[in-house]
Amino acid sequence: MKTIHAVAALTVAAASAVQAMITCDSNNPCPSSAPCCSSYGFCGVGAYCLGGCYTKDSFSIDSCMPAPVCKSSDYDFSSMDGFVENTEYLGDPASGNWVFSGNPLMYNNDAVLLTMTEDSSGTLLSSTRYVWYGKMSATMKTSRGAGVVTAFIMMSDVKDEIDFEFIGTDVATAQSNYYFQGITDYGNEKNLSAPNTDSQWHTYTIDWQPDSLSWEVDGKVLRTLYRNETYNATAGQYHYPQTPSRVQFSLWPAGKAGNAQGTIEWAGGEIDWSSPYMQNGYYYAMVKDVTVDCYNPPAGYNNQGNKAYWYENKYGTNDTVVIGNNNTVLSSFLATGEEPKKGASSSVAATKTGSKSTASSSATAQPETIPGVSGGGSRESGSDVASGSGSSSGSSGSSGSSGSSDSGSGSTYTGSNSFSQGLESGSGTNDGNRVVAGSLVALVAFFAAAMML
Numbered sequence: 001m002k003t004i005h006a007v008a009a010l011t012v013a014a015a016s017a018v019q020a021m022i023t024c025d026s027n028n029p030c031p032s033s034a035p036c037c038s039s040y041g042f043c044g045v046g047a048y049c050l051g052g053c054y055t056k057d058s059f060s061i062d063s064c065m066p067a068p069v070c071k072s073s074d075y076d077f078s079s080m081d082g083f084v085e086n087t088e089y090l091g092d093p094a095s096g097n098w099v100f101s102g103n104p105l106m107y108n109n110d111a112v113l114l115t116m117t118e119d120s121s122g123t124l125l126s127s128t129r130y131v132w133y134g135k136m137s138a139t140m141k142t143s144r145g146a147g148v149v150t151a152f153i154m155m156s157d158v159k160d161e162i163d164f165e166f167i168g169t170d171v172a173t174a175q176s177n178y179y180f181q182g183i184t185d186y187g188n189e190k191n192l193s194a195p196n197t198d199s200q201w202h203t204y205t206i207d208w209q210p211d212s213l214s215w216e217v218d219g220k221v222l223r224t225l226y227r228n229e230t231y232n233a234t235a236g237q238y239h240y241p242q243t244p245s246r247v248q249f250s251l252w253p254a255g256k257a258g259n260a261q262g263t264i265e266w267a268g269g270e271i272d273w274s275s276p277y278m279q280n281g282y283y284y285a286m287v288k289d290v291t292v293d294c295y296n297p298p299a300g301y302n303n304q305g306n307k308a309y310w311y312e313n314k315y316g317t318n319d320t321v322v323i324g325n326n327n328t329v330l331s332s333f334l335a336t337g338e339e340p341k342k343g344a345s346s347s348v349a350a351t352k353t354g355s356k357s358t359a360s361s362s363a364t365a366q367p368e369t370i371p372g373v374s375g376g377g378s379r380e381s382g383s384d385v386a387s388g389s390g391s392s393s394g395s396s397g398s399s400g401s402s403g404s405s406d407s408g409s410g411s412t413y414t415g416s417n418s419f420s421q422g423l424e425s426g427s428g429t430n431d432g433n434r435v436v437a438g439s440l441v442a443l444v445a446f447f448a449a450a451m452m453l
Contacts, residue, residue, distance in 0.1 A: 021368060024057040034367035035059030035336050039159065046333030046369030050091050051099065051126055051246055053157055053337075056314050063337045064157060066308035066326035067130040067244055068093040070294035077112045077287050080104065083125075087370055091329040093128040100125050102251075107286065111141075114251040115282040116148070118273040121372075122252040125287075130156075130244040130309055132321065133295040137205040137216075138249065141286040142166040142197040145278075147255015147264065147271035150197075150285040152204055153248050158182075158316030160241040162213065164204050168277070169268030171198045176215040176223050180230070180239035181316055192222040201288060210298040210318070213241065242318035244309040247292065251285045297323060333369040 022043040024030045030043035037057040038048050053064035068091075075082070075097060083104065084096030102123030105113040116122035131154065142150035148168035155161050159182030165175040174194040179185075194202055194217050205216035215223045230240040253259075254267035264270055277283065297303075298318055305325030313320050330336075332343030 024054075026057060029057050030059045030063070032059050032338075035063035035338065037063075038371035039155075039157075040372060042368065042371060044368035044371060045336050045366075046330065047086060047089070048368065048371050049330065049336045050089070051128075051157070052155075052371065054159070055157055055311050056316060060338065061311060061314055065091055065330065065337045065340065066310040066324065066328050067157065068128060068328050069307060069309060069323060070131045070134060070244075070292070071129050072134075072294045073097070073292050075290040075292075077289060078109050080106050080112060084128075089128070090331075090333070093328070095128075097128055098125045099128055103282075105284075111286040111288040114143075114150070114249060114285045114287065116143075116251045116253060116284070117282045118271075121256075122250060122283075124250045124252070125248065126155075127247040127292070129292075130246055131208075131292060131294060132244040132297055132309060132323075133208050133210055135205065135207045135291075135293040135295070136247055137203055137291045139201055139203045139288040139290075140249070141199065141201060142168070142171065143251055143277070143283045143285040144168045144171055144198040145272060145275045145283060146269040147253060147267045148277075148283050149250075149252055149254040149267050151248070151250045151252070152206075153250075154206060154208065154241070154245040155248050156241070156243040156245040158243050158311075160243045160245060160316075162206050162208060162241050162245070164206070164215065166194075166197050167266070167268050168198075168283075171196060173197075174204065174215075174217060178213065178225065178241055180241060183239065185239070190223055192217060208241070209295060210242070237317065243316060243321060247290065249285075249287055251283065334366070 022030065022034050023041050024037035024043050025041060030037045034043040034045055034048075035058055036045060036048035037043055037054040039052045039054050041057075042048075049063060049065050051067065055061065055064050058064055071093075082097035083100055084098070086099050086101045089096065089099045100123065102120060103115050103117075104123050104125065105115055107113050112125075114123040114125070136154065138152050140150075140152065143166075145168040150166040150168070152164040153161060154163075159179060161177075161179040161182070163175070163177040163179075165177065167173070167175065172193065172195050174192045174197065175189055176192050177189040179188070192215060194204075203218055205214075205219070207214040207216065207221075211227045213225045213227075214221050225240075227238055227240045227242075230238045232239045253271055255264045255269055255271045257270055275283075301318075302312070302322040304322055306323060308324055308326040308328050310322050310324060310326055311320050312322050327340060329340070331341045334343030335341065
């Protein structure tokens with residue numbers, strides 16, 4: 001059973017935790033005591049060393065755990081049986097198909113709601129298995145409103161990224177985008193036509209192959225990118241997404257007050273927390289079904305097994321990826337890639353810090369174990385992303401924060417079948433507990449951002 005602490009204790013712990021948090025970047029990799037760098041630039045152990053562990057700025061190439069290989073599947077979101085909270089997941093894909101932070105809710109055994117309250121950073125779902133080229137499709141409805149962004153993306157541990165993003169003020173458009181190792185190129189983004197994204201079910205598809213990448217809506221290819229079009233002569237390499245990636249869905253507050261002005265403007269303005277597009281105190285998006293069709297690895301790949309992806313060096317290109325039989329599971333939230341068995345005899349609940357903190361006196365006694373997670377990808381992470389229009393400086397109050405809640409898993413919405421972005425009255429009530437307070441990580445992010453000003 002998960003240990004639950006009073007909100008007051010979390011608040012007191014936040015001040016101490018800020019002092020303990022260690023940052024990482026290309027010039028300052030993580031220390032051996034907290035070797036794993038999150039994609040948001042903080043060091044830790046435990047969950048920091050799993051999905052999203054940024055190999056390039058971690059202590060060593062062995063700090064991040066190998067990632068479970070692709071498995072073709074059709075995920076019917078008529079239940080949340082395969083969902084596991086990020087405060088519980090230790091790297092075993094058999095324990096669940098999707099890791100979440102925030103508060104996903106089951107809606108009428110038909111779809112999962114990604115929810116976002118004012119005091120959270122929304123909801124993020126990540127597949128426990130990675131994909132190294134494949135065809136991924138999602139049937140979903142987006143959220144609506146200024147500053148509210150729905151996303152369906154592929155994200156690798158070296159920040160290769162493929163995006164469908166939906167701005168809440170433009171429900172007739174799906175934005176397609178891609179990144180190579182988190183480097184921003186504003187020419188990469190293109191708008192695609194997708195009518196009534198908030199009220200009609202659409203199936204969005206990413207068809208990712210070693211030499212081409214297509215974005216589809218309802219089976220129609222609307223954009224194709226070829227690898228040979230992405231060559232960067234200055235760097236002498238192809239700026240093409242090419243490394244094993246997780247499937248991710250998120251609803252995140254790009255227009256939250258305090259975010260970078262460019263991000264707020266890109267998202268259609270600041271969020272209205274009394275908007276008619278909210279229901280039961282939250283914005284929401286809906287995901288109904290997800291399919292993953294794994295393709296073969298690229299020709300000539302380094303084949304040493306069939307269970308896990310890992311990198312043989314920090315260059316982070318497709319020719320540095322190895323498929324082996326490596327272990328992907330940590331024994332506790334104190335473990336790392338170098339020491340995966342550390343803390344094996346300890347109580348799992350007793351080892352968690354971060355979004356589920358121990359008492360404030362222990363906040364500085366051990367490294368952070370559960371990173372804050374937000375759904376903004378490279379646009380919000382701030383690594384190699386220039387500030388300005390359409391980007392985040394990485395110092396916003398929401399970056400690296402989590403809207404996690406103990407009530408997320410198994411919560412169910414049992415209202416009307418016409419759940420309509422808050423425009424109809426009497427559309428039901430939420431039987432699941434809603435997020436009522438930000439997590440410790442959200443508080444830490446707030447204090448950290450304040451210290452950066």
